[in-house]
Amino acid sequence: AQSVTQLGSHVSVSEGALVLLRCNYSSSVPPYLFWYVQYPNQGLQLLLKYTSAATLVKGINGFEAEFKKSETSFHLTKPSAHMSDAAEYFCAVPSNRLAFGKGNQVVVIP
Amino acid sequence: NAGVTQTPKFQVLKTGQSMTLQCAQDMNHNSMYWYRQDPGMGLRLIYYSASEGTTDKGEVPNGYNVSRLNKREFSLRLESAAPSQTSVYFCASSKPRDSDYTFGSGTRLTVV
Numbered sequence: 495a496q497s498v499t500q501l502g503s504h505v506s507v508s509e510g511a512l513v514l515l516r517c518n519y520s521s522s523v524p525p526y527l528f529w530y531v532q533y534p535n536q537g538l539q540l541l542l543k544y545t546s547a548a549t550l551v552k553g554i555n556g557f558e559a560e561f562k563k564s565e566t567s568f569h570l571t572k573p574s575a576h577m578s579d580a581a582e583y584f585c586a587v588p589s590n591r592l593a594f595g596k597g598n599q600v601v602v603i604p
Numbered sequence: 605n606a607g608v609t610q611t612p613k614f615q616v617l618k619t620g621q622s623m624t625l626q627c628a629q630d631m632n633h634n635s636m637y638w639y640r641q642d643p644g645m646g647l648r649l650i651y652y653s654a655s656e657g658t659t660d661k662g663e664v665p666n667g668y669n670v671s672r673l674n675k676r677e678f679s680l681r682l683e684s685a686a687p688s689q690t691s692v693y694f695c696a697s698s699k700p701r702d703s704d705y706t707f708g709s710g711t712r713l714t715v716v
Contacts, residue, residue: 503644526703537694537709538647545703584646590654591637591662592696592705596646 496524496587498568500595507579508603513557513572515598517585518565527568528586529559532597538584544568555579575602606631610695610708617685617715625680625711627695633706635698636678638662638670640691641710647694653678685715 497520507513519527527544542553549561555578559570568585580602585595608629617623629636634655639647639662649662653672667689669681678697682689695708 500646528705538707540705543704588698588703591635591649591652592647592698593649594639594646596644 495593496520496522496589497593498527498585498587498595500585500598502598503596504599504601506601506603507575509577510574513570513575513579513600515570515583515585515600517559517568517570517595519568519587520566523563524587524589526588527559527561528592529553529557529568529570530584530586531555532582532584534581541570541583575600577602577604608695608697608706608708610693610711612711613709614712615714617682617713619686619715621685622681622683623685624682625693625695625713626677627679627708628677629695629697629706630676631697631699631706632675633697633699634675635700636672637696637698637705638668638678638680639694639696640664640689641694642691650680650693685713687715689713690715 499518529541530538542551544561552558557572583598586592611626637652638650641647651670653659656675693711698705
């Protein structure tokens with residue numbers, strides 16, 4: 495079954511700095527890959543979705559992710575962090591159901 | 605508004621009590637899911653239902669039962685709540701071929 499790995503449970507980034515969250519999938523090329531964001535005490539919101547139509551996927555709030563088959567990766571980036579980006583971020587892959595990584599808690603330092 | 609509706613939003617139970625978490629979707633999705641979210645663990649699948657009339661265990665099914673009442677509704681039951689079941693529970697539904705998932709807003713359950 496497909497799975498995804500997210501390293502580094504807590505990520506601190508300075509306001510204005512690059513946000514980079516890493517996600518690697520386990521095996522064969524998946525048809526879809528997702529990044530979700532969860533703001534404090536809220537539900538899950540879809541940030542972006544890879545569908546094989548394009549390897550660079552743009553999402554909401556200035557985030558984007560690049561699918562790299564050679565690296566089995568789907569890392570999430572944002573060029574300049576904002577205080578409002580403080581949240582938990584999950585990578586996920588369909589595998590009979592949606593399998594989630596353990597998440598990255600992003601803290602933005604003023 | 606179309607989406608996944610979960611009730612209740614908050615619940616406090618005493619150890620040994622039972623309760624049912626309700627979930628309903630109005631998007632005509634075939635598949636529905638129950639996840640629990642715990643700090644540092646991500647979201648883990650409890651049970652899922654690929655279609656009306658079928659249910660299957662996920663990663664952490666112990667202590668839970670589910671019912672797929674019809675295409676719209678998928679309930680999660682705790683027969684005898686334990687403190688280890690303190691968690692945030694999310695219901696979700698999906699389109700065919702796993703292309704889109706919609707999540708409910710969650711139920712925050714505390715077992716004391």
